[in-house]
Amino acid sequence: MDPAITALATLLAVLLGGLLTVRTNDRLWRREHNRQWRDIRISAYNDFLAASRQYVAFALDPTSRIEAAPHPSKPDESMPFFDERGTPYKEKLESAKTAVRLVCEGESAIEASSQVVRRARQIAASRAVHGALTVPHEQFESLWEAEAKFIGAARAELGLPRLSVRPATPSASSDNLA
Template sequence: MTASFVTGLVALVGVVLGGWLSLHNQDRMWQREHTRQWRDIRLSVCNEFLAANRRYVAYVLDPNASITAVPHPREPGRLMPFFNESGRPYKEALEAGFTAMRLVTQRPETVRAGVSFVNCAREVAAARATLSEADIPSQAFEHLWIAEQNFINAVRSELGLQEMPRQP
């Protein structure tokens, strides 16, 4: 009688332990899959944000672009660019990509780098409002490319990748 009780108890403990291990492994697999999916989402959204920023700047540099600029209501000395009908889709795509990036990124450093990147693109656009594409100060582009590099490195860090070396 005692032997059958012990055998039954060992079998029950084995079933409980096996069930717990199975549940634990499934939970770990789900967590890994969830992390991978969010990593893919972040990468896709940040890639689209980068592309929208590039298209925005490309439009700004188009000789036919019509851009106006007015003083920023909250930041003295800064101009806000406004586009005509043909430029509005570029501005809207940049703003949508910027919002999506802020929605899915986890680290404040990534958001700060994205804000700087957008501000630098707007600076180039505001300069283009009063200058030809050839006369935009090179410093504005230098700031833009540094901001882009900082954003890329912030995203890479968020994704667990090494920082890219600085471009000469």
């Protein structure tokens, strides 16, 4: 009887050790998986903000050729159209926005990214109408506000604390946007 009890105790110890190992490995895998997704999100959010800044910087460049046409479904808005030199900026912004949509966990960061894109497009359309140096300042304020909302939504999604101070708004010059 003693050898049977010893064998059973050994078998139970091996099973328990195996279960604990599986549980520990599962926990480590989940932690690593979450860390990788967090890094992917940070990269996508950073790329999006960089693309939006580059888009606006291009729009404000006095040598950029931009045309504006009425928006087909929003009569009070204009749509900017770039030449072949500006097309990569538009494509990069659209691609970065799509990447954000792919990795976001919630609606608030997606909506905030859409607002950043709308505001950047408004600046580009205004640039086509008003010229590089006379884009209304209110449009820049609106862009920085949309950007701050995006950053807040991204930070919340990443589990980072809220910023108690609103980030400084960049100058409207293209030197600070690139």
